[in-house]
Amino acid sequence: MELRHLRYFVAVAEERNFTRAAKRLGIKQPPLSLQIRQLEKEMGTALFRRETRGVELTGAGKLLLEEARLILRQVDRAKTSVRRRARGETGRINIGSAGGTYFHPLIPAIIREYGKRYPDVVISPEASNTSLLVARLRAGKIDIAFIRPPFEDSEGVATVQLVDEDALMVLPAGHALAGSVSAPLSAFARETFILFPRALHPGSYDLIIAACHRAGFDPVIGQEAPQIVSTVPLVAAGLGVALVPRSICGIHADGVFCLSIEGDMPRAEICLAYRRDDRSEAVKNFVAMARRLTAAAQPQRDEITRKVASAGAARH
Amino acid sequence: MELRHLRYFVAVAEERNFTRAAKRLGIKQPPLSLQIRQLEKEMGTALFRRETRGVELTGAGKLLLEEARLILRQVDRAKTSVRRRARGETGRINIGSAGGTYFHPLIPAIIREYGKRYPDVVISPEASNTSLLVARLRAGKIDIAFIRPPFEDSEGVATVQLVDEDALMVLPAGHALAGSVSAPLSAFARETFILFPRALHPGSYDLIIAACHRAGFDPVIGQEAPQIVSTVPLVAAGLGVALVPRSICGIHADGVFCLSIEGDMPRAEICLAYRRDDRSEAVKNFVAMARRLTAAAQPQRDEITRKVASAGAARH
DNA sequence: CTTCTTTCATATCTGCCGTGTATGATCGGC
DNA sequence: GCCGATCATACACGGCAGATATGAAAGAAG
Numbered sequence: 001m002e003l004r005h006l007r008y009f010v011a012v013a014e015e016r017n018f019t020r021a022a023k024r025l026g027i028k029q030p031p032l033s034l035q036i037r038q039l040e041k042e043m044g045t046a047l048f049r050r051e052t053r054g055v056e057l058t059g060a061g062k063l064l065l066e067e068a069r070l071i072l073r074q075v076d077r078a079k080t081s082v083r084r085r086a087r088g089e090t091g092r093i094n095i096g097s098a099g100g101t102y103f104h105p106l107i108p109a110i111i112r113e114y115g116k117r118y119p120d121v122v123i124s125p126e127a128s129n130t131s132l133l134v135a136r137l138r139a140g141k142i143d144i145a146f147i148r149p150p151f152e153d154s155e156g157v158a159t160v161q162l163v164d165e166d167a168l169m170v171l172p173a174g175h176a177l178a179g180s181v182s183a184p185l186s187a188f189a190r191e192t193f194i195l196f197p198r199a200l201h202p203g204s205y206d207l208i209i210a211a212c213h214r215a216g217f218d219p220v221i222g223q224e225a226p227q228i229v230s231t232v233p234l235v236a237a238g239l240g241v242a243l244v245p246r247s248i249c250g251i252h253a254d255g256v257f258c259l260s261i262e263g264d265m266p267r268a269e270i271c272l273a274y275r276r277d278d279r280s281e282a283v284k285n286f287v288a289m290a291r292r293l294t295a296a297a298q299p300q301r302d303e304i305t306r307k308v309a310s311a312g313a314a315r316h
Numbered sequence: 317m318e319l320r321h322l323r324y325f326v327a328v329a330e331e332r333n334f335t336r337a338a339k340r341l342g343i344k345q346p347p348l349s350l351q352i353r354q355l356e357k358e359m360g361t362a363l364f365r366r367e368t369r370g371v372e373l374t375g376a377g378k379l380l381l382e383e384a385r386l387i388l389r390q391v392d393r394a395k396t397s398v399r400r401r402a403r404g405e406t407g408r409i410n411i412g413s414a415g416g417t418y419f420h421p422l423i424p425a426i427i428r429e430y431g432k433r434y435p436d437v438v439i440s441p442e443a444s445n446t447s448l449l450v451a452r453l454r455a456g457k458i459d460i461a462f463i464r465p466p467f468e469d470s471e472g473v474a475t476v477q478l479v480d481e482d483a484l485m486v487l488p489a490g491h492a493l494a495g496s497v498s499a500p501l502s503a504f505a506r507e508t509f510i511l512f513p514r515a516l517h518p519g520s521y522d523l524i525i526a527a528c529h530r531a532g533f534d535p536v537i538g539q540e541a542p543q544i545v546s547t548v549p550l551v552a553a554g555l556g557v558a559l560v561p562r563s564i565c566g567i568h569a570d571g572v573f574c575l576s577i578e579g580d581m582p583r584a585e586i587c588l589a590y591r592r593d594d595r596s597e598a599v600k601n602f603v604a605m606a607r608r609l610t611a612a613a614q615p616q617r618d619e620i621t622r623k624v625a626s627a628g629a630a631r632h
Numbered sequence: 633c634t635t636c637t638t639t640c641a642t643a644t645c646t647g648c649c650g651t652g653t654a655t656g657a658t659c660g661g662c
Numbered sequence: 663g664c665c666g667a668t669c670a671t672a673c674a675c676g677g678c679a680g681a682t683a684t685g686a687a688a689g690a691a692g
Contacts, residue, residue, distance in 0.1 A: 001319065001391065001395065002318045002319050002320060003317065003318050003319050004318060004650090017667095017668080017669095018668075018669060019667080019668065019669080027650085027651065027652085028651070028652055028653080029668085029669075029670095030651080030652075030653085030654095030669090030670080030671080030672095031650060031651045031652075032651095033669065033670065033671095034649095034650080034651090034670095035650080037670095042395075043395065043398050043399060043402065044399050044402060045398070045399070045402030045403075049595070050668085050669060050670090051659095051668090051669095052658065052659045052660060052667085052668070052669090053659085053660075053667080053668075054667095054668075054669095055668090055669085058402075058595060059401055059402075059407060059595065059596055059597070060398050060399075060401045060402040063397060063398055063401045064394065064398045067390070067393075067394035067397065067398070068394070070390065070394075071387060071390055071391055071394060074383075074386065074387055074390065075317065075387055077383075078380065078383035078384070078386075078387060079317065079358075079359065081379060081383065082359050082361070082376050082379055082380045082383065083359060083360050083361070083376075085375060085376045085379045086359065086360060086361030086374075086375075086376040087361075091375065279365070279374060279375065280375055281375070282375075320679090333639080333640095334639075334640060335638085335639065335640080343679085343680060343681085344680065344681055344682080345639085345640075345641095346640090346641080346642080346643095346680080346681080346682085346683095347679060347680040347681075348680090349640065349641065349642095350678095350679080350680085351679080351680095353641095366639085366640060366641090367639090367640095367688095368638080368639070368640090368687070368688045368689060369638080369639075369688090369689075370638095370639075370640095371639090371640085
């Protein structure tokens with residue numbers, strides 16, 4: 001049996017007339033009769049009672065009509081489903097965010113816009129740290145990761161830089177330098193530095209230490225924060241100072257003051273990462289959307305930077 | 317798209333190898349590749365990633381694999397459903413029984429045996445009277461009717477005689493003739509006769525009246541019973557006597573005595589009726605089953621008759 | 633590095649079968 | 663009783679499913 005037989009059968013059943021059905025199908029009546037006879041032979045029973053004025057469905061024919069309609073509908077549904085899947089309009093994307101990246105307004109904006117454009121793609125977000133997310137990305141557990149470079153084991157991982165912001169020094173509100181516009185890093189040579197575990201993100205960790213060394217001191221490491229974001233409350237609690245990306249500093253700023261650091265300081269970037277060999281159209285669409293929104297945000301980046309800065313300054 | 321494409325696609329997806337799939341399908345590899353390419357063209361996307369060692373499904377391919385399996389399974393199910401329907405192994409039969417016919421053991425036996433042999437045919441029974449059942453049969457509301465001839469409006473209705481039993485006179489237990497083996501109908505010339513409404517079954521009604529006339533009297537009609545079966549309790553209540561088919565008399569026999577009537581008396585037949593032009597295999601199977609069981613019961617009919625008689629006699 | 637094997641793609645041919653054309657058979661209606 | 667509608671039958675044709683032969687690419691084996 002072929003779908004042709006079912007399509008022809010449904011047409012005849014609906015028209016109750018071979019000639020009209022043939023016209024509707026764009027073929028002639030004799031071949032249509034032949035196809036129906038073939039179907040009847042395979043079914044082992046007559047499907048129509050041929051009468052002088054058209055045809056009537058037999059009991060078996062009535063049953064087949066229902067079934068055939070179901071099948072043809074299912075075939076149509078399958079076709080459009082597959083096409084949509086191929087265009088990346090359906091499916092699932094597992095997205096990982098390294099701690100703190102989603103505090104930059106661009107990240108939720110990308111996810112929001114993607115969800116609006118592709119409402120039938122299920123988005124499953126998770127939060128973790130850069131090292132673990134890269135591992136999970138490579139393992140296929142997630143498809144997209146918002147992470148902070150640099151990171152290791154980048155084999156097969158493609159990245160798109162989305163954000164390049166500077167890092168600010170977070171001070172307790174009562175600190176002597178609170179209220180200043182900026183200071184050199186060396187001004188904090190005697191401060192206790194609050195850092196996240198090195199294993200969480202060795203690249204950033206080492207860059208901070210190296211910057212201190214360049215500024216002529218070896219930082220005193222105090223309390224270890226479980227994640228990058230949680231350094232800020234520890235600073236607020238008076239346990240030391242911390243160097244954090246501007247976007248994070250701009251949000252968790254109760255009881256703390258943020259200060260620009262003068263001179264050659266490491267930047268805090270945010271990258272979107274995905275498997276270079278990922279064939280998923282949904283992922284490609286997501287990356288394209290991220291690129292587009294990043295480009296659109298580029299002209300406004302300075303403005304955003306200024307806004308975050310003034311917001312931070314306003315809270316001193 | 318044709319089912320061929322889906323069948324081929326599933327084979328390739330399962331074998332992950334065109335050559336093996338082709339062998340499994342009984343065709344060669346090049347035409348198989350062509351068919352898959354056609355399918356991919358219609359879907360607007362690649363379904364397989366051709367690699368050096370066989371092929372891998374793409375995301376769209378994975379989705380189509382699920383859908384195709386569903387579709388092919390549904391096609392198979394539809395085929396067997398239609399074939400079974402054509403053999404009368406599924407479907408529905410609405411069966412009507414005229415009051416009292418199902419008290420003859422053959423009728424429930426037929427229904428029981430049919431249900432055992434065709435367990436997937438839904439049997440929907442209803443009880444009524446012969447006139448109404450014939451009308452409902454002709455109207456297509458029911459497909460099979462167990463009725464007592466004669467009946468009118470038999471146009472297009474075929475019948476099979478199942479039972480031919482005699483009628484017994486039912487007397488209250490204290491009646492003067494209770495205990496006798498038989499009596500002529502004229503012995504009841506002065507009795508009050510309990511009858512069902514003539515409209516219920518004009519044929520039988522008139523036969524009873526005619527028999528009385530032949531026996532030389534005009535029967536006194538007493539209480540009218542709503543159905544044939546309910547004449548018996550009215551007799552038990554002492555409201556008169558009644559002439560009922562032997563099988564009915566054999567069952568509702570508390571406080572009554574049954575007596576054979578001598579001479580030329582109308583017989584009580586039970587017929588199976590169906591529409592002569594009914595194309596339903598289920599109905600044909602039912603009629604065939606009824607014929608078979610009737611033929612099988614024929615040699616035992618005398619025995620059954622004796623048993624019913626002795627059972628009736630035992631209760632005097 | 634070369635050769636062999638495996639696997640899918642390409643090119644071309646063939647034969648079946650789906651379709652078209654012509655015609656017949658049946659039956660209801662005017 | 664002829665006409666028109668409808669489905670069946672007979673036969674011719676063309677496209678396409680499938681066969682055959684070969685190529686291309688990439689591991690595997692030596």
